[in-house]
Amino acid sequence: MCFGFLGIQFGFALQTADVSRIFQTLGASLEQIPVLWVAAPLTGLVVQPIIGHCSDRTWTRLGRRRPYFLAGALLATLALLWMPNAGTLWMAAVLLWLMDATFNVAMEPFRAFVADQLPVRQRPLGYLLQSFFIGIGAVVASMLPWILAHLGVSNVAVGGGIPDTVKYAFYAGGVALLGAVLWTVLRTREYPPEQLRAFDPAADGGALPDLRGIWRNGSAWLLAGALLALLIAHFGLRQEMYLLAGGLVVYGLLLVGYEAALKLRPVLSEKRGLLGHVLGDLHVMPAAMRQLAWVQLFSWFALFAMWIYTTASVAQVQYGATDAHSALYNEAANWVGVLFAVYNGCAALAAAVIPRMVRRWGLRASHLANLWLGGAGLLSFLFIRDPHWLLLPMVGVGFAWASILALPYAMLSDNLPAAKMGVYMGIFNFFIVIPQLVAASVLGELLKRCFHGQPVWALAVGGASLFVAGLCTLRVRLADGQAA
Numbered sequence: 001m002c003f004g005f006l007g008i009q010f011g012f013a014l015q016t017a018d019v020s021r022i023f024q025t026l027g028a029s030l031e032q033i034p035v036l037w038v039a040a041p042l043t044g045l046v047v048q049p050i051i052g053h054c055s056d057r058t059w060t061r062l063g064r065r066r067p068y069f070l071a072g073a074l075l076a077t078l079a080l081l082w083m084p085n086a087g088t089l090w091m092a093a094v095l096l097w098l099m100d101a102t103f104n105v106a107m108e109p110f111r112a113f114v115a116d117q118l119p120v121r122q123r124p125l126g127y128l129l130q131s132f133f134i135g136i137g138a139v140v141a142s143m144l145p146w147i148l149a150h151l152g153v154s155n156v157a158v159g160g161g162i163p164d165t166v167k168y169a170f171y172a173g174g175v176a177l178l179g180a181v182l183w184t185v186l187r188t189r190e191y192p193p194e195q196l197r198a199f200d201p202a203a204d205g206g207a208l209p210d211l212r213g214i215w216r217n218g219s220a221w222l223l224a225g226a227l228l229a230l231l232i233a234h235f236g237l238r239q240e241m242y243l244l245a246g247g248l249v250v251y252g253l254l255l256v257g258y259e260a261a262l263k264l265r266p267v268l269s270e271k272r273g274l275l276g277h278v279l280g281d282l283h284v285m286p287a288a289m290r291q292l293a294w295v296q297l298f299s300w301f302a303l304f305a306m307w308i309y310t311t312a313s314v315a316q317v318q319y320g321a322t323d324a325h326s327a328l329y330n331e332a333a334n335w336v337g338v339l340f341a342v343y344n345g346c347a348a349l350a351a352a353v354i355p356r357m358v359r360r361w362g363l364r365a366s367h368l369a370n371l372w373l374g375g376a377g378l379l380s381f382l383f384i385r386d387p388h389w390l391l392l393p394m395v396g397v398g399f400a401w402a403s404i405l406a407l408p409y410a411m412l413s414d415n416l417p418a419a420k421m422g423v424y425m426g427i428f429n430f431f432i433v434i435p436q437l438v439a440a441s442v443l444g445e446l447l448k449r450c451f452h453g454q455p456v457w458a459l460a461v462g463g464a465s466l467f468v469a470g471l472c473t474l475r476v477r478l479a480d481g482q483a484a
Helices: 003-024 039-056 066-086 088-115 120-150 164-187 193-199 215-237 239-264 273-283 289-316 328-360 363-382 385-414 419-427 428-450 455-471
Strands: none
Touching: 003 066, 003 088, 003 120, 003 164, 003 289, 003 328, 039 215, 039 273, 039 363, 039 419, 039 428, 066 088, 066 164, 066 239, 088 120, 088 215, 088 385, 088 419, 120 164, 120 273, 120 328, 120 385, 120 455, 239 273, 239 363, 239 419, 239 428, 273 363, 273 419, 289 419, 289 428, 328 363, 328 419, 363 385, 385 419, 428 455
């Protein structure tokens, strides 16, 4: 059931470890990298709730979730094979968008798939097994360029191109992704909708929420976006910060516009399209999801900071290299792949330890402890100068990563109706995407104005963010029967 995640994470690990390197190789400056990454979270923001909503309402010979696994894997394989052959910076940015879109098509239903198939008491273990396979896939993918370089494959960007080590790693990623997902598609079965309804008395999802009056919320978000845009213009902040303002404005317009549509066509109150269902479910999301949203916001802000800036930070601080075409820089980039492999390997091992933590301390205290281990690991980049000693903080980051991938979903899934498991898992992704948009929008400005352009401070900010996320975990109210 969880094996397909090995392949999906193989692709994601190549993306997080090597896309910033590809951008810099193709001529991107350090300040441009965050905005080039914006396509990835924006894609998830749109794709995941749509796929979740559609998969909730799908039933085919392959089931309800597995058709999306298969379609996403086929398209993601093509994107992985194409990415290392990007000849220009704009093409690489477009291919990042395509990769992330197809990864999300394959990945989103996997979260709902585990909740569909497992009883409540087994869900934490199911999500931790996903973390295990995620860790295994990411270890191999992150280390591939380093391994290939030691096998004699060229690791230097000749003529401004992408090194062969990166190209062959992406080719292998395409094969691994498709093969692992095919295994899950062919070797699993799914419960039909009538059986799910029998398992869960609330499986019909309940009555449609009343959306009248949502224009007030919409007006508030619209006003907030407009004020933020004025502040950005007044203080001359970086243009990518307009993404935040634009996101607030778009959300406000959607709410106001749907209220107007309800007045013009009252039938929408009873029979809604995709947009109405998603807005309604977002409007009445369970209290546990609202509380977990803050945990996710601070957790994923930290992760995105790490993914964007670790290569530049290690190259600059531990290796003393800033030229993306130099042999020393590419050696540092390969070592970052090893560091990412280590934290993913530790995440796979942590998946065996965390269940014992949960049994002894409960879900919230376990998640807090793991997040603080990760925060301490990122903060330690400020003080370590020998690149080999960076392996130690990656242990803490690995525990945080395994916990982020499992425990919030375990806390959430027991609070959701079975019939809306997919769409709510997609909506929950908002709180993964929004912090990435915030990071892409503000980190560059923050480094420029406060930290003299030194990327290591982005990792320090990420570490502090994980400490805040841990504190937010204490506010989460758990479902009856969950270990606090």
